[in-house]
Amino acid sequence: MDSKPVVDGQRQAELQRAATPGVAAEHPLRIYREPLPAVFPAELRVPEVRLQTPAVGQRATRPDARLHGLGQTRYIDDMAFPGMLHARIKRAGVASARILRIDTREAEAMPGVMAVLTGRDIPVNSFGPSFQDQPVLADDRVFHAGDGVAAVAAVTEQLAADALEKIRVEYEPLPAVFDPLEALREDAHQVHAPANNVYARKVIRKGDVETALAASAHVFEQQYRTQMVEHVPIEPHAAIALWDANGRVTLYSSLGRITLGRADVARTLRLPVNRVRLVGTIVGGNFGGKNEITQEPVLALLSKKTGRPVKGVYTRNEEFTASTTRHPFIMDYKTGVDRDGRILARKVRLVLDGGAYCSWSETTLGKAAILSVGPYRIDHLLVEACVVYTNKTMTGAMRGFGAPQVCFAYESQMDEIAAALGIDPLEIRLRNVFVNGSSSPTGQVLDSVVVRESLLQAAERFGWKEGGA
């Protein structure tokens, strides 16, 4: 298959014209309006390929900043509807167990408590962007301590919280696994048995890594680890559900991906998607942590049961225990270099702690594996990456999707190699970085590569040489 993009004659001419200095202003597809601000030097007035765009260096104010500063922005928790109830979710507090029974009678009898919901009430009790392995509310099994096991809608938040205390859940404790390396072992507790704990793998091969390592002047081996990180948006997850008389549900939610969320909500409620209206509002911080549904189906069903709007706002505790986090990585690097610090071969093994559910782990795994060798020209590669279930808070999307973790590893090792060989850390990178025409670990030929220029400019700006390496 020919992978070259199809460019017709006219388009090609346009692209050529755009790439020619001095004529880009006439380009029919130009996005920069004249006149450009006076702060720009004349020679930069027309953006050319690989030059900074005029937007860089300009001061811009956000259109929504005025109302933010006035305290007039309406986040979910600032909204209220007549008759609105407040929901709270009871969390398991145990990492691995079978639910024997849930007694909600005492909670239901409390004055002010309007409805109680358990996992049995959810029409399709599973969701997830890759695998639907996460229950909306745990019904049969608990897979991590933050699993919801029941929910309450009451006239005040305080009453809802009090009612949670009256719900009695009987558990049969089950074995659990918390360490991702232990979870890899054959005899380990299988979190979602009969499924294997390893729920996604990615392998990248290029050249002959073993031969190249054997031929290397020096071989460096090191393990790097990163920890679990919570996004901690200052606004906790929040949503309001309104189930109307015609069986349609409107959800206001702090969710970032409303189209995906709408489909997930419809699936869990077993409703056609056109019965679900999902309204995304201004979000008080997302960072990847608000990329999939959480309590929305619960609120919708509580609204259906009560005929009233129902609001749910996570507590800070729930943010840490019941929302996604960044994957902890265990990263083994073995790198062979020649006497001048040129990397000849690199072998990487990544083990991602996926927590109790898949969430965005597959995406994270793929990106981490591709980026794990760094922005360096290496002919012989082997990357073996996997993500495993453990009985911990689930891990999912967070800024970079796995890129920051591997960057910590390969750049740490670059420094170690530089120190061992007595090469300046900047110099060893300049000797190895991608250039135009380099190919990525998965074979993509790279264009517009400016790593070298960026490094040199950065080093000059912050005085790398003067500071001394």
Next chain:
Amino acid sequence: MITIRFVVNGALQVLSVAPETTLLGALRNQLGLTGAKSGCEVGDCGACTVIVDGRSVNACLMLAVQADGCTVLTIEGLATREKLHPLQRAFEELAALQCGFCGPGAILSAKALLDVNPDPSRQEVRDGLAGNLCRCTGYTKMIDAVLHAAQELRAAPTSAATHGER
């Protein structure tokens, strides 16, 4: 229920509150002043910051009954849409507000600081904002904004006192 009387943004308010009602709850749920946010409910994040008798407080940790007889300023009392406080203008123009959730609290902490220390050092501004967590900005722009507003307030204290037409 307990009756409390306090001045909020210049107007006398008489409320009947449950003993466990926080000042934050009373402001948000009873007075509809939702500018102060609930971020952690344990006094860590500062999103609920308001000014009580001239001092910045975490409204989530103060009971409404403790505000009886006090004077309270919330973000809604600082300016109107057309008349910005120099702090609000500086926060807007120097990009100190991204998602904005922590903004009202940070602005009020800064105001409480500048009211007692009109010429703070950068370190003093950092200390003044230490109780306000922000996950978007990395704080540098907020600190710049507070220093900028302080300068403006010192240059024109009278116009700033009336918030100055933009």
